[in-house]
Amino acid sequence: MAFSRRLFVLASACSLGLLATGCASTSNAGSAVTGGPVTVPMAAGSADALLYRPSGTGRWPALLVWTDAEGLRPAYAEIGRKLAAAGYVVLIPNAYYRSVKLDGSVAAPALPPAEARERSTGWRTAADEAAQIADSRALIAFLDSQPDTDTTRGAMTLGFDYGSASAFYAARAVPARIGAVAALYPSGTATPRPNSPHLFVNQSRAAYYVALARNDDAREPGDKDDLNKAFADAGLEGTVEVLAADHGFAIPGSQAFDQAAADAAIARALELFASR
Numbered sequence: 001m002a003f004s005r006r007l008f009v010l011a012s013a014c015s016l017g018l019l020a021t022g023c024a025s026t027s028n029a030g031s032a033v034t035g036g037p038v039t040v041p042m043a044a045g046s047a048d049a050l051l052y053r054p055s056g057t058g059r060w061p062a063l064l065v066w067t068d069a070e071g072l073r074p075a076y077a078e079i080g081r082k083l084a085a086a087g088y089v090v091l092i093p094n095a096y097y098r099s100v101k102l103d104g105s106v107a108a109p110a111l112p113p114a115e116a117r118e119r120s121t122g123w124r125t126a127a128d129e130a131a132q133i134a135d136s137r138a139l140i141a142f143l144d145s146q147p148d149t150d151t152t153r154g155a156m157t158l159g160f161d162y163g164s165a166s167a168f169y170a171a172r173a174v175p176a177r178i179g180a181v182a183a184l185y186p187s188g189t190a191t192p193r194p195n196s197p198h199l200f201v202n203q204s205r206a207a208y209y210v211a212l213a214r215n216d217d218a219r220e221p222g223d224k225d226d227l228n229k230a231f232a233d234a235g236l237e238g239t240v241e242v243l244a245a246d247h248g249f250a251i252p253g254s255q256a257f258d259q260a261a262a263d264a265a266i267a268r269a270l271e272l273f274a275s276r
């Protein structure tokens with residue numbers, strides 16, 4: 001079992017371009033993907049999203065991806081296609097559909113930093129905890145309705161930045177479906193607030209992988225301990241590590257993008273997903 005999982009992770013990493021060497025003998029049969037923009041019916045209307053799956057005949061586990069505070073944009077199309085090539089039906093919604101239309105074809109208009117923070121705060125306020133739990137149920141139901149989704153396998157969820165809190169909410173919203181959660185440089189996920197997402201992991205059945213950015217860890221060194229304690233108290237599998245890269249390291253084109261850290265974090269997430 002462990003050997004087959006290692007082969008799967010190696011193949012996934014190669015299809016993602018995660019490894020510079022060691023991939024020559026790996027089949028590229030799963031590297032082609034199909035998909036694009038879709039509209040998902042939601043409790044509060046409808047949301048633009050990107051949906052990708054491997055080309056060819058087959059069924060694959062569901063993977064729900066949550067964006068960072070800047071929302072759905074072309075960089076996530078690149079990420080979605082690569083994750084689909086690793087063997088998943090990948091859905092990336094506009095989590096802020098209540099406030100703004102973002103179909104992934106272009107980024108939201110650039111603003112000065114203070115205005116950009118104010119805008120994203122407004123988006124996130126409209127998509128509060130209750131809204132995201134309801135949205136998670138609708139999004140997983142949409143994924144499960146796809147003929148290429150293997151519903152006999154657990155669904156996975158991956159969050160970037162503030163999207164990590166959304167991934168934690170999803171695991172609570174549909175605990176019977178979400179088998180694994182990966183969170184990359186999470187924001188708003190382990191906080192002192194009584195409704196902090198990490199305090200409710202005991203309402204899920206998922207395994208967790210959290211990749212912290214070094215500058216986030218320097219600013220809030222207790223987060224990793226809080227996360228580890230929450231996983232242990234809930235009796236859940238959980239891995240928390242600090243990577244040698246700064247917040248935003250996983251998004252191509254971002255100022256903080258770090259290829260090595262992005263590759264490492266995604267490879268670890270895929271390894272967890274493959275084990276569920």
